[in-house]
Amino acid sequence: MFQGPFDHSIIRRAKSKGLAEIYLHNIRDYASNKHKSVDDYAFGGGSGMVMMVQPIADCINKLKSERTYDEIIYTSPDGELLNQKTVNHMSGYQNIILLCGHYKGIDERIREHIITKEISIGNYVLSGGELAAAIIADSLIRLIPGVLSDETSALSDSFQDDLISPPVYTRPADYNGWKVPDVLLSGNEKEITKWKIEKGYERTRERRPELLNEEE
Ligand code: SAH
Numbered sequence: 001m002f003q004g005p006f007d008h009s010i011i012r013r014a015k016s017k018g019l020a021e022i023y024l025h026n027i028r029d030y031a032s033n034k035h036k037s038v039d040d041y042a043f044g045g046g047s048g049m050v051m052m053v054q055p056i057a058d059c060i061n062k063l064k065s066e067r068t069y070d071e072i073i074y075t076s077p078d079g080e081l082l083n084q085k086t087v088n089h090m091s092g093y094q095n096i097i098l099l100c101g102h103y104k105g106i107d108e109r110i111r112e113h114i115i116t117k118e119i120s121i122g123n124y125v126l127s128g129g130e131l132a133a134a135i136i137a138d139s140l141i142r143l144i145p146g147v148l149s150d151e152t153s154a155l156s157d158s159f160q161d162d163l164i165s166p167p168v169y170t171r172p173a174d175y176n177g178w179k180v181p182d183v184l185l186s187g188n189e190k191e192i193t194k195w196k197i198e199k200g201y202e203r204t205r206e207r208r209p210e211l212l213n214e215e216e
Pocket of ligand 1: 075076077078099100101102103104105106119121122123124125126127128129132
């Protein structure tokens with residue numbers, strides 16, 4: 001599941017430039033029981049299997065014995081909702097673990113004793129944490145200095161400054177009568193900047209008004 005997201009485009013470039021390293025660990029390799037099982041029935045009944053404590057604890061404890069981690073993150077629909085502020089903060093971290101759940105989730109004791117942060121990518125349920133982990137990784141890695149070729153471009157993305165990006169256009173200036181706003185062709189830097197800021201606010205008010213009310 002990680003081959004696509006981690007082996008192409010920006011993440012691939014970050015890895016090849018030595019700006020990010022990603023290691024995948026298969027929990028099953030740490031299962032001590034003879035069937036190498038990593039899940040079991042839920043105590044108290046109910047549908048769905050639960051990921052067992054032992055393989056996860058052994059895997060994470062081994063990693064922790066090798067280096068220090070800024071956070072040990074569990075991807076979970078009831079975690080803190082991922083937003084750009086958190087992403088900006090976490091992009092400065094040296095090492096993180098992203099634990100991906102499956103089935104009904106992981107045994108609660110891992111969350112109580114090992115996990116330091118829980119992140120949700122949205123109010124909906126995925127079948128596993130991998131896609132959430134790939135999203136978290138992508139959002140962090142693209143902010144590492146040197147990863148994006150035009151470094152300022154990340155700063156002008158939506159949600160930086162709690163604003164949505166203004167609309168963008170490229171050539172041709174007139175596509176069968178669909179025209180680019182005149183101001184963008186005017187060459188007047190001051191007017192262009194003013195237009196971009198105004199449009200950013202307008203879009204934010206229209207589409208995501210809650211961003212303007214969020215506390216810093
Ligand atoms: N029973 C759980 C859902 C389990 S889904 C519940 O109701 O909360 C299986 C796994 O997918 C989870 O353990 C988690 O790692 C991952 N996952 C599902 N939805 C997610 C989301 N919105 N954000 C982050 N991870 C998610």
